[in-house]
Amino acid sequence: MNIVVGVTGGIAAYKTVHLVRLLTKGGHDVTVVPTEDALRFVGLPTWEAISRHAVTTSVHDDVAKVRHVALGQNAELVIVAPATANSIAKMAAGLADDLLGTTLLATEAPVLIAPAMHAEMWRNRATQANITTLRERGVHVVGPADGELAGGDSGPGRMSEPEEIFAAAQALLTPGDLAGVRVVVSAGGTREPIDPVRFLGNRSSGRQGAALAAEAAARGAEVTLVSANISGEVLAEVRHPSIRVVSVGTAAELSEAMTHESSLADVVVMAAAVADYRPAAVSERKLTKEGGGIPAIELVENEDIVAALASQRRSGQLVVGFAAETPEDASELLARARRKQHRKRVDLLIVNEVGWERGFESPENAVHILGPNGADAGSASGSKRAVAAAIWDAIARAR
Template sequence: MRIVLGVGGGIAAYKVASLLRLFTEAGHDVSVIPTEASTRFVGTATWEALSGNPVSNSVFDDVHLVNHVRLGHEADLVVVAPATADLLAKAATGQAGDLLTNTLLMAHGPVLFAPAMHTEMWQHAATRANVETLRGRGAAVLEPASGRLTGADSGPGRLPEPQAIFDAAMALVQGRSDYQLPLAGRTVTISAGGTREPLDPVRFLGNRSSGKQGVALAVAARNAGATVRLLAAHMEVPAPAGVEVQRVETALELREAALAAAADSDVIIMSAAVADFRPAEVSDTKIKKRDDTADPVITLVRNPDILQELVEQRNASRAGSGQLVVGFAAETGDSQGDVLAYAEAKLQRKGCDLLVVNHVGMDKVFGQDSNAVVILSRAGSEPQEASGTKTEVSEAIVRRISFELNHVSPRA
C-alpha cells in the first residue's frame, strides 16, 4: 500500500518516527511530507532513513514529477500526525501553501488526521469547527489522548500512541467503522496496586505490588479510546490523568467496588495484587509487645475470589454480552510444576477469558519498570508472550483485548 505520511510542526513529531516504522515494517511504501515547521523538531534525514524514500516539503522540488498532484493521486492512504491546529485549519479551508496541503487537496483515498496540541487549542471553537468540517467531508479525525502535555499542563491534546494511530489507519483502509481508536466507546475497569489487610490500627498484611503495571494498563486503555475506571489499592505511583479513580484498601473493599463497576464495563482487568488471606480478628488498639506474654498468634481466613465472582456474575447476568474478563497471575514454580502449569490450572479454575501470567520473585516484576508476561486464553489459542517496559507490555495486552472484543464471538 502507498501511504503519504504528513508530519505537522509540533513537539509530538518525534513520536511519528515510531509510526513510520510500524508502516514500513508492515510492508507499506511510505512517502513522508514534513511541514517546514516540523523539521525544527525532526530533520528530513530521519524521515529519509526510516522510509527509504526522498523527502521534500516544497512544490518546487522535482517539478518534472508534478509531486503536488502525483502524491495525492497515487496514495492509498494519507495520514497526518501530529495534526496541529494550524494544519487542521489549513486543511479545512482548502489552503495549498506547501507540498502537504497540496497533497491533501489532491488525495483520492482515505485521509486520517491524528491531532496533537494544547488542550485550550483543541477545545477552541475554531478548532472544533474545523474538525467537524473535515469529518463532514469524509476525513477521519481521531480524538487526541489525554495526559501530560508540554510543560506542566495535563488534559486532552496528546498525540495518540503510534500503535493506536496505526490500528486506526488500517481499520480506515479496510472500511471498518472503528477507525477512531480500537477501544472507542468501551468502558474498561482496571484494578491496580496491592491490597492491605489491617491487623490493628498500625499494622497490616500487604504485598510488594507497586501499581506500576495497573497504571500503565490504565494509560494504554485510555490512549486506545476507552473510558477507564481505575480501582486503586496501595500504589507507589500516581494515578494517570483522564481516568476515573476509586480508592480501595482491603480485598473486601476491592470486591465490592469491582462487582459494582462490572455492571457497566465492557472489559474488567484484575491486575491488582489481592491478598488471599486476612486476619480473622482486627484489634482496635495496637498489639503490644510485652516480655511477660506469649508471642501473638494471628489466625487468617480466606478472602473471596474476586476474579471468579466476576466471571460468575458475568455469566449469570450478562450471558452472551461479550464482556471480557482478564485476570493476572503472579506465579512461581516449584517441584510440583512450572509457572505455566500452575497458570493454566488457574485459568481453568477461574474461568476468565484471558490470564496474564507473571513469573515473580524477590527481584522480578514487583516495583520494576520492565516486565515479561505470557497471555493465556480460555479459548485455547497459542500463548502470547510480551516483554519490555511495563508501558510496552500494557500496550500489547490492550491490543490483545481489542482483538478479542472485535474478533471473538460472544460468550455463552
C-alpha cells in the first residue's frame, strides 16, 4: 500500500521514526512529508534512510510531476503523526501553505491523525472544535493517550504509541471483519437520584465501552453507543461516522434504551457499570441537616439488564457481558466470573479485577475473556483500545 506519513513539529516526532519502520517492514511503500518545524526534531537523512525515499518539505520540488498534488492523489492512506494543535487547526481550516497541507487537500484516501500536545492545548475549546470538525469530515483519530508529557507534565495529550497507530492504520487498509455487522455497546455508569442534588453512582468513566464502540466502527460495524453519563471529552475521542450515540442517565433509562436498540443488533455488548440498587423514593427537595437526624434511604434492586437481554436474544444474536470484581486471587476471580456467566446466560463474559487504582478511571485495563460455556478465550492488557481489539477478536471467533 502507498502510504504518506506527515510529520509535524512536536517532540513526539521521534516516535514516528518507529512508526515508519513498522509500516515499511509491513510491506508498505512509505513517503514521509515533514514540515520545516518537524525537521528541528528529526533530521531529513533519518526520514530518507528509514523510508527509503527522497524527502522534501517544499511544494517547488519535482514540479514537472506536480508533486504537491500527486502525493495526495496516489496515497491509499495518509497519516499525520504527531498532529500538533497548530497542524490540526490548519487541517480544519483547509490551509495548504506547505507540502503536507497540499497533500492533505489533494487526497481522497482515508486520513488518520495522532494528536500530540500539552494537556491544556488538547482541552482548549478551539482544539476540541477543530477535532470535532475533522471527525465530521471523516478523519480518523487515534489517541491522544493520558500520560507523561514533555517538561514533566502529565495528562491527556501524549501521542499514541507507534504500535497502536500502526494497528489503526492496518484496520483502515484492510476490509473490516465486522463489515455489515450491527453492534450495540453500552458504556459509562448509571446514576440513581436521591434528591435533585445527589445520586448513587460509580466511578466508571466509560472509556472501555467507548473504546469498544470505536474499535467496532473501525472494523466496519454500524455501531450504536448507549452512553450513561460519559463526559464530552471521552465521547469526542471516539466520534466516528458509523457511531450513533444515545444518552441515558439511570438504570431504568439504560434498560429501555438497550432493549430498544438491541432488537435488530447482531452483537450486544453490555459494558456499562449499572447500579445494583436505587432509592425506593426520590425526594423532590434536597435533603438537609436541619431538624437533626440522619435520613434513612431505602434501596430497591435494579433490573439485571444484561440477563434480560440474554433471555430475549433473537436467533444468531451474541450477547456479551462485563464483570468488575475485587477477588482475593485469580482463581476466585475466574470462579466468580464463571458463576456469573452461567447465571446471566451471556455468550461471552469480560471480567476484570478492579480496585482503588485499577480498572475504573484508568487509561489502561487488564481483562480475562470467558467464551461460550465458560471456556477460556484468552486475556488482554494495555490501553483500553488495545483491550477492545482483543475483545472483538474473541467475539469474531465466537460468531
